[in-house]
Structure formats: C-alpha cells, structure tokens
Amino acid sequence: MHDLTTLLVIVLMATATYLTRIMGFLLLRNRTLSPRMLAVMENVPGCVLISVIAPAFVSDQPAKLLALAITVLAATRLSLLPTVFIGVAATGLLGRLMG
Incomplete structure (x- = not known):
C-alpha cells in the first residue's frame, strides 16, 4: 500500500x-503584459527557489549548510537552471556522504 x-x-x-x-x-x-508585469513574471522562478531553500539558512546540519553555500556560489556565477541542478546535486551528494 x-x-x-x-x-x-x-x-x-x-x-x-x-x-x-x-x-x-x-x-x-x-x-499584452506591461513591462512591470513582465519583470514580475521573470522573477517568479527565483522567488520560488528562495522559498524552497530559505529553511536551509537556519539548519544545524553541516551537509545542508555546505550545500547551501555551494548553491549560493553557483547562483553568483551561473543562470537559474544550472544553479538549481548544482544545488540539488550538492544537497543529495552531501546529504548522502555526510548524513
């Protein structure tokens, strides 16, 4: 079941x-969307990503904090999609390796 x-x-x-x-x-x-509405629509994915990763900022688990740092570093250098892939991979791998 x-x-x-x-x-x-x-x-x-x-x-x-x-x-x-x-x-x-x-x-x-x-x-036809106004320029302001287009800007809002373009920023929605980033806002959703932040709401998903925000709880990791207050985590006491080293694996989550390290994965968060890697994700933030990736976000400063890459676009959204590669950043998401790197963040997911870092979280999965570090969670597996560090428990």
Whole structure:
C-alpha cells in the first residue's frame, strides 16, 4: 500500500504542477503584459527557489549548510537552471556522504 500512496502523491504533484503552468499560459495567452508585469513574471522562478531553500539558512546540519553555500556560489556565477541542478546535486551528494 505504501508504494501505491507514493505513486498517487507523485501523480497528483505532477498534475498540480502541469495545471499551474498550463493555466498561466491559457489565462495570459491573449494579453499584452506591461513591462512591470513582465519583470514580475521573470522573477517568479527565483522567488520560488528562495522559498524552497530559505529553511536551509537556519539548519544545524553541516551537509545542508555546505550545500547551501555551494548553491549560493553557483547562483553568483551561473543562470537559474544550472544553479538549481548544482544545488540539488550538492544537497543529495552531501546529504548522502555526510548524513
């Protein structure tokens, strides 16, 4: 039963993610956005990323703090997508190695 629950959660999360993306497209497809709104839309991914990693700033686990430092360093030098990949990889590897 545990595997079925996990699969259901994954499917529901994927569906919710897809729906938020497609609904945004459908709602905004025939609109002309102001420069201010375009700027907001361009910065949303960064805001979401910050909300996800913010709890790591108060962590007492060395692996999380080191992964956070690596992610911040990557963010100062790379664009968003490589930074996300590096952050995920650093968190996974350091969590595995350092426990």
